[in-house]
Amino acid sequence: xxxxxxxxxxxxxxxxxxxxxxxxxxxxxxxxxxxxxxxxxxxxxxxxxxxxxxxxxxxxxxxxxxxxxxxxxxxxxxxxxxxxxxxxxxxxxxxxxxxxxxxxxxxxxxxxxxxxxxxxxxxxxxxxxxxxxxxxxxxxxxxxxxxxxxxxxxxxxxxxxxxxxxxxxxxxxxxxxxxxxxxxxxxxxxxxxxxxxxxxxxxxxxxxxxxxxxxxxxxxxxxxxxxxxxxxxxxxxxxxxxxxxxxxxxxxxxxxxxxxxxxxxxxxxxxxxxxxxxxxxxxxxxxxxxxxxxxxxxxxxxxxxxxxxxxxxxxxxxxxxxxxxxxxxxxxxxxxxxxxxxxxxxxxxxxxxxxxxxxxxxxxxxxxxxxxxxxxxxxxxxxxxxxxxxxxxxxxxxxxxxxxxxxxxxxxxxxxxxxxxxxxxxxxxxxxxxxxxxxxxxxxxxxxxxxxxxxxxxxxxxxxxxxxxxxxxxxxxxxxxxxxxxxxxxxxxxxxxxxxxxxxxxxxxxxxxxxxxxxxxxxxxxxxxxxxxxxxxxxxxxxxxxxxxxxxxxxxxxxxxxxxxxxxxxxxxxxxxxxxxxxxxxxxxxxxxxxxxxxxxxxxxxxxxxxxxxxxxxxxxxxxxxxxxxxxxxxxxxxxxxxxxxxxxxxxxxxxxxxxxxxxxxxxxxxxxxxxxxxxxxxxxxxxxxxxxxxxxxxxxxxxxxxxxxxxxxxxxxxxxxxxxxxx
Amino acid sequence: xxxxxxxxxxxxxxxxxxxxxxxxxxxxxxxxxxxxxxxxxxxxxxxxxxxxxxxxxxxxxxxxxxxxxxxxxxxxxxxxxxxxxxxxxxxxxxxxxxxxxxxxx
Numbered sequence: 001x002x003x004x005x006x007x008x009x010x011x012x013x014x015x016x017x018x019x020x021x022x023x024x025x026x027x028x029x030x031x032x033x034x035x036x037x038x039x040x041x042x043x044x045x046x047x048x049x050x051x052x053x054x055x056x057x058x059x060x061x062x063x064x065x066x067x068x069x070x071x072x073x074x075x076x077x078x079x080x081x082x083x084x085x086x087x088x089x090x091x092x093x094x095x096x097x098x099x100x101x102x103x104x105x106x107x108x109x110x111x112x113x114x115x116x117x118x119x120x121x122x123x124x125x126x127x128x129x130x131x132x133x134x135x136x137x138x139x140x141x142x143x144x145x146x147x148x149x150x151x152x153x154x155x156x157x158x159x160x161x162x163x164x165x166x167x168x169x170x171x172x173x174x175x176x177x178x179x180x181x182x183x184x185x186x187x188x189x190x191x192x193x194x195x196x197x198x199x200x201x202x203x204x205x206x207x208x209x210x211x212x213x214x215x216x217x218x219x220x221x222x223x224x225x226x227x228x229x230x231x232x233x234x235x236x237x238x239x240x241x242x243x244x245x246x247x248x249x250x251x252x253x254x255x256x257x258x259x260x261x262x263x264x265x266x267x268x269x270x271x272x273x274x275x276x277x278x279x280x281x282x283x284x285x286x287x288x289x290x291x292x293x294x295x296x297x298x299x300x301x302x303x304x305x306x307x308x309x310x311x312x313x314x315x316x317x318x319x320x321x322x323x324x325x326x327x328x329x330x331x332x333x334x335x336x337x338x339x340x341x342x343x344x345x346x347x348x349x350x351x352x353x354x355x356x357x358x359x360x361x362x363x364x365x366x367x368x369x370x371x372x373x374x375x376x377x378x379x380x381x382x383x384x385x386x387x388x389x390x391x392x393x394x395x396x397x398x399x400x401x402x403x404x405x406x407x408x409x410x411x412x413x414x415x416x417x418x419x420x421x422x423x424x425x426x427x428x429x430x431x432x433x434x435x436x437x438x439x440x441x442x443x444x445x446x447x448x449x450x451x452x453x454x455x456x457x458x459x460x461x462x463x464x465x466x467x468x469x470x471x472x473x474x475x476x477x478x479x480x481x482x483x484x485x486x487x488x489x490x491x492x493x494x495x496x497x498x499x500x501x502x503x504x505x506x507x508x509x510x511x512x513x514x515x516x517x518x519x520x521x522x523x524x525x526x527x528x529x530x531x532x533x534x535x536x537x538x539x540x541x542x543x544x545x546x547x548x549x550x551x552x553x554x555x556x557x558x559x560x561x562x563x564x565x566x567x568x569x570x571x572x573x574x575x576x577x578x579x580x581x582x583x584x585x586x587x588x589x590x591x592x593x594x595x596x597x598x599x600x601x602x603x604x605x606x607x608x609x610x611x612x613x614x615x616x617x618x619x620x621x622x623x624x625x626x627x628x629x630x631x632x633x634x635x636x637x638x639x640x641x642x643x644x645x646x647x648x649x650x651x652x653x654x655x656x657x658x659x660x661x662x663x664x665x666x667x668x669x670x671x672x673x674x675x676x677x678x679x680x681x682x683x684x685x686x687x688x689x690x691x692x693x694x695x696x697x698x699x700x701x702x703x704x705x706x707x708x709x710x711x712x713x714x715x716x717x718x719x720x721x722x723x724x725x726x727x728x
Numbered sequence: 729x730x731x732x733x734x735x736x737x738x739x740x741x742x743x744x745x746x747x748x749x750x751x752x753x754x755x756x757x758x759x760x761x762x763x764x765x766x767x768x769x770x771x772x773x774x775x776x777x778x779x780x781x782x783x784x785x786x787x788x789x790x791x792x793x794x795x796x797x798x799x800x801x802x803x804x805x806x807x808x809x810x811x812x813x814x815x816x817x818x819x820x821x822x823x824x825x826x827x828x829x830x831x832x833x
Contacts, residue, residue, distance in 0.1 A: 075789030106814035137814070226781055264781060270786035274796075283807035289763050294816070295801065304804035399818040403806035412807070412818075507784055507807055507820030 016064045017176040018526055020090055022117060023101030025072035025513035026392075028129040032101055032159040033069045034524055035662055036169070041069075060169040061143040061206060063176065074109070074510075076116040078229035080436055082648075090120055091214055094513070097123040097175050099168070104134035104515075111275045118150070118184040121215050122323045124170050127164070138286040146282040160518055189270045192258055196251035197221060203244050204234075223248045224255075278310035293584050294513040298396070307400045312391065315419055322377055322423055323454070327374035337369030363549030368542055372534070378427050379453075381420060385431065386525035391463045391656040394434075404505060408489045409496030411435055412507065414444040418488065420453030422481075425685045429692050439500035442493055445689055446514070446702050449681035450488035452481050456635040458603045459676045466657035467669035467727075476670075487709070489566050544679060548631045551602040564592040597642050602627050616675065617668040617718045622662060628676070632682050667727035671714050679710035729809050759828040765779070767803045771829040772783055772796070798829060799825060 021036075023029035029404045034039070037609050054069035058154035061365025063316055070089055080083050090098060099119050102110040116158025117124055126147075128134075134141060147154040153171050175182065200220035223244070231248075236243050255263045331571040348357045350631045388394045394416065402412030413434050421428035428448045435441040464476050495620065606624030615624050623637035637656075643657040660669065680686075680703050689701035722728055759774040773796045777800050778782050792798070802809040807818045 064833060076790070077785045079785060108745070108813055109789075109815055112789060112791065121741075189782065262781075262784070265784055265793075267794075268785070270792050272788075272791070272793050295811075298801070298809070298816070299779070302802060302804075302809065304802075307804075337752070395818070399807060399809070402818070406820075506792060507818065508823060509818045511809065511816040511818055513816070589828075 004115070016066065017070065017172070018093070018095040018099070019172055020068045020070050020086075020093075020098045021101065021574055022070045022086060022098050022113065023127075024070060024103060025131075026111060026510060027103040027110060028159045029069070029072055030525075031518070032127065032129065032157075032168075033067065033520055034163050034520065035159055035162060042136060046289070053725040056171070061173050063173050065169075065172060065176075068093065070119050071678070073113065075113060076120075077225075078227050082436075084229060087120075090117070090122055095122070096181075097125060097172070099125045099127055099172065101127045101129050104131045105137055107134070107139070107273050108272065108279055111279075112271060114150070114152075115187055115271050115275060115546065118152070119187060119218055121218065123175055124152045124183045124184050125175060126150070126152055127159075127166070127168055128154055128156050129159050130683045131156045131164075132158045132161075137292070138283045139454070140286065142282040142284075148277060149278040149282065150187065151182070159263055160521075172565040178180070187271060190206045192255060193263075193270065195267060196224060196255060200247060200251060201222065201239070203247050204238070206239070209609070217432045220228050221267070224251060225267055226252070226262075261426070263601075287355060292513065294392075294476055297514050298511070301393070301396055302400060305394075311397055311400050312399070314388070317422065318381070318419075322381045326377040326380045330620045333373045333376065334369070337365055337373070340422045341365045341369075356552075357555060359546070359549065362553075363546045364542070367425060375530065375534065377424060379526055380429050381423060382526040382530055383522065385416070385420075386522040390515065390521055390525070392512045392514040398509060406507075408492050410438045410444060411437065414440060414492075414507075417444050417448055418451055421448045421453060423454055424451045425451070425453050425681055426688050428683065430686045432692065435686070439496070439638075442693060442698060443495045443500050445693060446495060446698065446705070447491045448705060449685055450484045450491065450678065450700070452484040452677055453633070455677055455682065458634040458637050458671055459629075462640075462657065463673050464667045465618060466660045467664075469667035480673055480677055483674070487678065487713075491709075497614055545602050548602075548628070551605070551627070552597065554599050554601055555599070558590065558715065560595055564588055573615040593642055594644070597624065597639075615719065616714045617664075617722075618675075619663075622672060626679070629676065630680055630683055632684070633676060636676065653681075664728045667721045668720075670727065671718050674717060675710050675714045677710075678706060678713060680707045735789070759830055762798070762800070762827040762829050763808065763818075765800050765829055765831065768818040769800040769831050770797060770799050771831045773798060774810045774830050776827050777826050783826060787823075791815060792817075792827060797832075 021029060021033055033056065037058050041054060041056030052071070056067045056069070058065050058067070068087040068089060073080070073083045073086050076083055076087045077471040077616070078087070079712065100114045100117055102114060104110075114124070114126055128141065128143065131141070141156075143154045143156055153175065155164050155168045155171055157168060189197065196222050197217060200223055201216045204216040204219055219230060219234070223234065231245065234244055238244055252263045255261075255266060259266055261269075300306060343359065344361055344365070383577070385394070397416065398412035400412075401415040405412050405414050414432075416434065417428045422430050426450055427450070429445050432441045432444045432448070435444060460477055461479060462623070464473050468476055567588050568585050571581050571588070574581070576584070598607075603620070603624050605627055606620040606622075609623045610618075611621040613619075613626075618626075620638070621643040624643060625636045628639035630638035637653075640660070641653060641656055644656060664672075686699045686703055689702050690696055693699065720726075762771075765771055773792060773794055775794055776787055776792070787793070791814045792810075796812055800808050800812040801811055801816070807820050809820050809822050810824075
């Protein structure tokens with residue numbers, strides 16, 4: 001709320017400094033980042049990993065300050081991409097200082113990260129956020145004393161109330177002006193470890209980068225901890241790599257013998273020793289730790305009996321918000337694009353470049369509209385997710401579902417994306433970002449399309465009443481959703497047993513204290529994700545839309561089976577009653593559209609595929625409609641309308657249902673639904689999978705794998721059904 | 729087979745450290761695996777046993793190290809809800825098995 005932008009006029013030639021903003025997850029880092037940079041920020045991805053890169057700028061005292069928001073981490077080891085990114089930014093991008101946001105109400109653990117930045121030897125400021133909460137919990141922190149012990153400036157702040165922001169800005173300017181830069185205290189690891197560190201530091205002299213960062217001591221420490229990234233770097237770059245790594249091995253063995261524990265445990269112990277030593281001097285806790293408000297809420301929300309119903313209610317509310325509120329908005333956007341298309345058609349100079357008109361109206365407006373139309377749903381869904389996340393409930397949901405998800409080889413956190421998948425697969429795949437483990441994340445991403453999304457509903461709504469008696473409707477719909485869920489579980493298990501084999505990621509997750517989310521925080525969160533969706537998926541979807549348009553439009557020149565223009569003229573000249581004439585003209589135009597479609601590339605592809613899809617009970621018409629369904633699943637319905645020349649068709653179209661009933665058996669109808677459920681997710685899904693997995697390989701694997709699965713299952717169902725005479 | 733070596737080595741080390749020479753994991757003795765701890769009973773972390781580097785580091789980063797004060801908050805099956813200082817963590821039972829604790833007052 002409080003936005004503390006200083007009004008320094010741009011153009012003042014000042015010093016420019018870069019600040020890396022670090023901190024534990026849930027320490028209020030994002031709030032601080034937003035408060036510092038206001039709206040002057042941009043979001044991207046670190047190259048090669050799907051870790052968000054946020055940067056921003058602000059000015060203070062004529063100094064231009066560039067802020068890199070490091071991903072939230074607990075530590076700086078090389079085990080998660082976030083931690084590696086945080087570390088590499090400090091080493092490679094050489095910021096002038098680190099501002100480490102510390103949750104003062106959980107001081108010791110938060111200082112663990114601070115100590116690791118201190119080890120890197122970079123100037124640092126500690127921002128003691130949530131100081132009010134710490135005081136409320138009975139911790140009184142002697143900030144001056146602690147600042148002396150750590151040899152870094154410490155700023156007391158309450159970021160979400162805007163307290164301490166000015167002081168922090170002042171401190172940044174002050175630290176930036178210091179020469180030589182102030183060095184934080186060095187953590188001493190005790191005789192045995194220091195001796196080994198000295199040996200390794202010496203061995204590393206000469207293989208340390210000239211920039212002096214990281215220091216030889218830091219490299220030695222990381223080697224001793226068995227840090228894979230640093231070991232790899234030494235192996236590649238150091239001239240005496242074999243010698244150094246041998247020394248590391250010896251030192252590690254020596255420490256195990258002398259101190260009875262692995263080096264990484266010993267080092268972690270010493271770091272905590274340093275922290276608790278400092279805290280004993282500078283922090284006084286007047287109240288014993290007891291059950292906090294948050295614990296009391298947890299007693300209800302994670303109660304062994306109540307947790308599941310509460311959880312289901314929450315999910316129901318999320319859905320309700322996303323779709324009940326979103327659908328009218330979707331309708332408005334849809335009508336806007338419809339109006340835009342019509343307006344262009346109306347004002348388009350008669351007869352001028354009809355192809356260009358078609359490209360703009362059907363291809364571009366249709367394509368862009370198709371993406372933008374999902375925006376309300378996506379924004380609302382992200383709004384709901386942001387509220388759940390910022391309040392702390394999301395972590396509890398993962399905690400509650402972990403037991404069940406574990407059985408199918410997934411992580412508690414996988415549940416959220418799967419659930420979102422019932423709405424739309426695109427945000428579902430984006431929601432897999434909360435999964436830290438790459439294997440869990442890919443598995444979830446690959447099976448998410450099996451959760452039957454909202455766009456498939458029109459297909460079911462068309463088919464089910466066309467072939468089946470009313471009493472079966474609900475049961476069939478339920479069956480289709482159920483098949484999707486079962487397949488998702490089976491596929492997840494299969495993938496975890498084969499491609500993504502390996503130990504299940506250890507489940508450790510922080511359960512942050514419950515907090516009232518701030519309006520600003522939630523909105524910023526929502527907008528960032530929504531914008532990414534629009535920008536990235538939008539460009540690709542636009543491209544593919546144009547290709548789909550071309551497939552449906554070309555080739556242009558076609559030999560009609562009869563002269564439609566002539567026939568239409570004949571009708572007009574025949575002095576028929578207006579109504580009858582209109583009907584005849586419409587019929588003729590539909591017949592022409594149908595013929596054009598049959599002759600288009602899409603139609604030809606449908607024809608070419610016919611032998612392949614015949615065993616599934618499908619003819620070329622269904623094949624063509626399936627190609628359209630790749631653009632967006634619900635397009636299937638409109639495409640069937642075109643091939644059967646029934647004009648504008650939606651899922652309630654009675655003539656289309658009649659046509660379907662005349663031409664196909666209920667078994668084929670069921671197979672269409674089955675195939676639509678399982679097969680190739682829409683292109684937006686493929687695009688977003690590519691983006692989120694950072695490789696075409698997984699996107700194409702998803703496309704190919706699911707289509708193959710759909711083919712096999714539909715084949716079995718159709719063939720067995722035909723032989724047994726069910727529904728033929 | 730290869731896994732056994734460090735385990736037994738570490739257990740030896742621990743047995744030496746404690747003069748009683750009690751095998752870890754016994755309920756009445758000192759150290760027991762975290763999942764055996766009664767909910768609500770305060771305890772101290774004795775050591776992290778036979779976990780891989782990844783787990784050890786993750787636990788370290790969460791403040792679950794030798795000497796940390798912990799308490800299990802929940803009793804239902806599934807992951808444990810653990811209190812470590814002011815932090816609250818969900819921790820899988822498999823992983824919790826690696827954490828040896830001694831109940832304290």
